[in-house]
Amino acid sequence: MSTDETLPLFLRACFNQPTERTPVWLMRQAGRYMAEYRAIRKDVDFWGLCKSPELCREVTLQPIDAFGMDAAIIFSDLLVPLPPMGAEVTFGKGMGPVIEPRIDTPADVDRLIHPDVPATMGYVADAVRATVAALPADVPLIGFAGAPFTLAGYLIEGQGSKTWMKTKAFLHAHPEAADKLFTLLTDVVIELLNMQIDAGARAVQIFDSWVGALDPEDYRRWGLRYTKRIVDGVRRPGVPVIVFAKGTGTYLDIVAECGADVLGVDWTLPLDRARALVGPNVALQGNLDPGRLLGPWDALEPAIDRLLDSAGDGTGHIFNLGHGIDRTTDPAQVKRLVDHVRTASAKRRG
Amino acid sequence: MSTDETLPLFLRACFNQPTERTPVWLMRQAGRYMAEYRAIRKDVDFWGLCKSPELCREVTLQPIDAFGMDAAIIFSDLLVPLPPMGAEVTFGKGMGPVIEPRIDTPADVDRLIHPDVPATMGYVADAVRATVAALPADVPLIGFAGAPFTLAGYLIEGQGSKTWMKTKAFLHAHPEAADKLFTLLTDVVIELLNMQIDAGARAVQIFDSWVGALDPEDYRRWGLRYTKRIVDGVRRPGVPVIVFAKGTGTYLDIVAECGADVLGVDWTLPLDRARALVGPNVALQGNLDPGRLLGPWDALEPAIDRLLDSAGDGTGHIFNLGHGIDRTTDPAQVKRLVDHVRTASAKRRG
Numbered sequence: 001m002s003t004d005e006t007l008p009l010f011l012r013a014c015f016n017q018p019t020e021r022t023p024v025w026l027m028r029q030a031g032r033y034m035a036e037y038r039a040i041r042k043d044v045d046f047w048g049l050c051k052s053p054e055l056c057r058e059v060t061l062q063p064i065d066a067f068g069m070d071a072a073i074i075f076s077d078l079l080v081p082l083p084p085m086g087a088e089v090t091f092g093k094g095m096g097p098v099i100e101p102r103i104d105t106p107a108d109v110d111r112l113i114h115p116d117v118p119a120t121m122g123y124v125a126d127a128v129r130a131t132v133a134a135l136p137a138d139v140p141l142i143g144f145a146g147a148p149f150t151l152a153g154y155l156i157e158g159q160g161s162k163t164w165m166k167t168k169a170f171l172h173a174h175p176e177a178a179d180k181l182f183t184l185l186t187d188v189v190i191e192l193l194n195m196q197i198d199a200g201a202r203a204v205q206i207f208d209s210w211v212g213a214l215d216p217e218d219y220r221r222w223g224l225r226y227t228k229r230i231v232d233g234v235r236r237p238g239v240p241v242i243v244f245a246k247g248t249g250t251y252l253d254i255v256a257e258c259g260a261d262v263l264g265v266d267w268t269l270p271l272d273r274a275r276a277l278v279g280p281n282v283a284l285q286g287n288l289d290p291g292r293l294l295g296p297w298d299a300l301e302p303a304i305d306r307l308l309d310s311a312g313d314g315t316g317h318i319f320n321l322g323h324g325i326d327r328t329t330d331p332a333q334v335k336r337l338v339d340h341v342r343t344a345s346a347k348r349r350g
Numbered sequence: 351m352s353t354d355e356t357l358p359l360f361l362r363a364c365f366n367q368p369t370e371r372t373p374v375w376l377m378r379q380a381g382r383y384m385a386e387y388r389a390i391r392k393d394v395d396f397w398g399l400c401k402s403p404e405l406c407r408e409v410t411l412q413p414i415d416a417f418g419m420d421a422a423i424i425f426s427d428l429l430v431p432l433p434p435m436g437a438e439v440t441f442g443k444g445m446g447p448v449i450e451p452r453i454d455t456p457a458d459v460d461r462l463i464h465p466d467v468p469a470t471m472g473y474v475a476d477a478v479r480a481t482v483a484a485l486p487a488d489v490p491l492i493g494f495a496g497a498p499f500t501l502a503g504y505l506i507e508g509q510g511s512k513t514w515m516k517t518k519a520f521l522h523a524h525p526e527a528a529d530k531l532f533t534l535l536t537d538v539v540i541e542l543l544n545m546q547i548d549a550g551a552r553a554v555q556i557f558d559s560w561v562g563a564l565d566p567e568d569y570r571r572w573g574l575r576y577t578k579r580i581v582d583g584v585r586r587p588g589v590p591v592i593v594f595a596k597g598t599g600t601y602l603d604i605v606a607e608c609g610a611d612v613l614g615v616d617w618t619l620p621l622d623r624a625r626a627l628v629g630p631n632v633a634l635q636g637n638l639d640p641g642r643l644l645g646p647w648d649a650l651e652p653a654i655d656r657l658l659d660s661a662g663d664g665t666g667h668i669f670n671l672g673h674g675i676d677r678t679t680d681p682a683q684v685k686r687l688v689d690h691v692r693t694a695s696a697k698r699r700g
Binding site for chain 2: 160162163164165168169171172173212213214215216217218247248249250251267268269270273289290291292294295296299303306323326328
């Protein structure tokens, strides 16, 4: 593997090139655990924040300024595509999203719209442009979108779910309508991600947050098939594609068939086991349990060290959590974590 | 491996002995998906049902009479130990359980009571006795209890959770108080399971439904340690112990260290991969996705066949789901499933 030293550290790690230390960023690193974020959110509702490029830039930069992560991720939401497709999304106080009308029958799929992505979601591109202009040159911006299973799950359940049983019932009872729905979502997600790349995103992440509810056979049919199309549909030289299919650690080798440059891994699968499953040619991103940040530093530090040890010589590892930061996390823990990953991983290389 | 042909089929499979076909039972096989169950529940609330040995016997027998499973499981609830310990449990309409007062601080652990198990939970033993007397001799009754992590999770969150973040925060911030809590729960669970064995249960299952929220290191500390104590504390000749730690497929080899006779497996880990992780000396129970029962038979039947194929020659396999039957399941699908497992697995042996 050759190294392109003109590339930022994060991108070199995404392309599985040797690095002088392990890059680190954290899912949901811009969010409620930061007082600076809460200060902005008190004057604007969630959609208002998502739709303001200036405020998105501001909150996206907050953790970079405070903690110095090696990558930023544009502040936005997985559910951005749903309202333009004809499904309103509201966030109640202390509740997850509610989607109306939900998809209950094949006829409901036919009523969904293929939206004009730049016209209806252009605010995401504006936010990317504003943020890229303000970020340090060595901190790439990650664009993102949800994967079809996760988006379809919200559309079919009308909300989040522990079991996604309505979704599974729909897939099994109406496979043709489900394929039509997943194909539409695939096309929209490809456009949404390409728009972000065109606006300056230097990597993209596809979040399939709930696809781990499927068995391996159903994952092939309802996860991998569309994820692979998305990976192919957004591929550009120099822009790595990260696929995070949470909860699929028992069949990460199947997920790897999507062709992503980087696979997200949650904390249930140690990185050495992940590496054994997927081989040497893909980078791995993860995989600390965000729950560990809620404990004291003297328990967190050895957990970080174990994680770095589980990544072999550290090549092709991007340090992250296995899910978003919890809103009750002490920002001081985040600061210590980022600093420790930098110094401890550099020491391991030396 | 020798075969004791006087033992019921289910028990022989639990002890990893050759069987003429694969035994089958389904978690939550007595429940809302059956009209016969709903007819009883309309006149009695959930706790009223749990505390009536006659009604427990009746609903426990309903699926055996209707579908002919190879084992029955006593109708009861994981949360039975909590009220006698000082935490009331209520079930709202269409909601999960609510536990009050919840455990928020180490001092709250000190307020918990070590209850007199026969005096406060004797209704479970009465239900076991009544049910055993009514069951066919070749259908063993399974007793059960929740594992400490799962019970502690409800106590600390005050309800179910997707992430169990409050629970993790408590474990990491207050490990001594957590150990005291888990030790108390371990002792109570051992007594509750032994009481069921004394009353006639011929196998016991320990449900650790939510422990898969932990990473492997935390599983060793907060799952395995206490589960192993329970396995040791209920071991009797001829009474197999089943441990179902849902969501732990990426580290099932660690779960196996608890010494259970049978390990439950959820649908994310194919049985051949499970076998490779745990070796030949433990039986495996599972692992169909209950979501598959919501689809048409022509999709369900090949999934059952694939599952039987993944169990090698079928020795040491007990057919089950990877979680409880969904309440929207068509009972006709359950009938077909049980019949098909019987005939298709017998054909494979021949």
